[in-house]
Amino acid sequence: MVTTLITNYPRFVVVEYHVQDAYAEPWGEARGEFYDIWALGIPWFAYDGLWDAWPINTYESKLQQRLAVPTDVTLELSGVELAADTWEFTAEVCVEAGGAGKDMRIYMVQALDKYPVPPAYSRNTFQQAAATEDVTVAAGACAEVVRTFTFDALSMATPEEIRVMAWAQAPLPGIPADVHQAALLAWPFVEGPMFADGFESGDTAAWSATVP
Numbered sequence: 001m002v003t004t005l006i007t008n009y010p011r012f013v014v015v016e017y018h019v020q021d022a023y024a025e026p027w028g029e030a031r032g033e034f035y036d037i038w039a040l041g042i043p044w045f046a047y048d049g050l051w052d053a054w055p056i057n058t059y060e061s062k063l064q065q066r067l068a069v070p071t072d073v074t075l076e077l078s079g080v081e082l083a084a085d086t087w088e089f090t091a092e093v094c095v096e097a098g099g100a101g102k103d104m105r106i107y108m109v110q111a112l113d114k115y116p117v118p119p120a121y122s123r124n125t126f127q128q129a130a131a132t133e134d135v136t137v138a139a140g141a142c143a144e145v146v147r148t149f150t151f152d153a154l155s156m157a158t159p160e161e162i163r164v165m166a167w168a169q170a171p172l173p174g175i176p177a178d179v180h181q182a183a184l185l186a187w188p189f190v191e192g193p194m195f196a197d198g199f200e201s202g203d204t205a206a207w208s209a210t211v212p
Contacts, residue, residue, distance in 0.1 A: 001059050002123050009063060013165055013182040015111055017126045023116055027109075027129045035175045049169055049179040072099025072139075073180035077166045079189035086150045087189060091166040093135065093181070094142035101138040104180060105171035106145040112154070113161040113186075124163050127155060134171050162187045 005012055017028035019042070037044035045053045048069075053062045076092045091106055111124040130147035137143050145166075155162050167182035 001056050001121075003121050005060060005063060006123060009067070011067075012063065013167070013184045014124050015109060015126055015165055016122070016124055023125060025126060025128070028126045031126075034173075034177075046175070049175060049177045051176065071180050072096045073102075073104070073137075073168055075166060075168055075181040075183045077164065077183040077185050079164065079185055081189075082148065083150075085156050086148060087164075088146060088148045089164055089166070089185070089189075091145045091147075091168075091183070092142055093137060093145070093168045095137045095139050097140040099139045101136070101141075102180070103134065103136050103171050104168040106133045106135060106143075106166065106168055108145070108147045108149075108164065108166040110149050110151065110155070111163045111165065112158070113163050115154075115158075115161065124165075127152070159187045164189065 002014060002016070006014060017031055018024045019029050019032045019037070032038070032044075035044060035046055035049075040052055040054070043054070045056075045059065047053050047062055047066045053059050072095055074094045074096065076094075077089060078092075079087045079089045081087050089108060091108060093104060093106060095101055108130040110127045110129075112127050113124050114122060115125045116122055128149065130149065133145045135143040135145065149164065151159070151162060164185045165182060167179050169179045170177040
């Protein structure tokens with residue numbers, strides 16, 4: 001289902017986290033705590049940092065519901081190569097003129113698509129996270145957050161599957177915490193579009209305790 005949604009909705013930004021299995025990472029486990037996934041069980045799938053989209057037969061209708069919600073935040077993500085396996089990424093986050101200034105927490109992570117295989121439906125599996133940064137952006141203004149990622153041997157073995165995502169989220173300690181906007185860059189990190197038309201689902205979260 002997630003693969004179908006990624007294919008059919010190109011603006012759909014997805015990060016998948018594993019918990020309590022061989023592919024789990026501490027930061028991903030912490031995101032599970034952020035979303036309190038243990039209250040409802042896993043798999044747990046969040047849109048815009050707000051609520052679990054389960055059951056699976058409602059994933060698409062709930063995505064369409066979020067697509068209809070406007071945002072006054074734009075996010076542009078770009079990358080510059082520093083070395084063969086190291087890149088510097090800049091997330092430029094803006095509030096449109098006429099919008100409402102807001103405090104936002106900027107996240108940036110690296111994922112590896114189509115990993116692990118099996119299962120064949122693994123998508124954008126979390127690998128590493130940069131330090132978050134809180135910004136206050138007035139209407140008509142922008143802020144930049146710059147982070148560097150060095151990709152490990154696992155990622156560099158299939159660089160075409162490397163994904164870098166950034167999102168701007170309400171700076172709260174846990175769900176619900178609205179994601180205002182997000183963007184994704186895929187290797188070789190050609191500058192991505194600025195999603196100014198109302199939706200991105202950064203940190204859309206799908207967890208599995210074991211590989212299902």
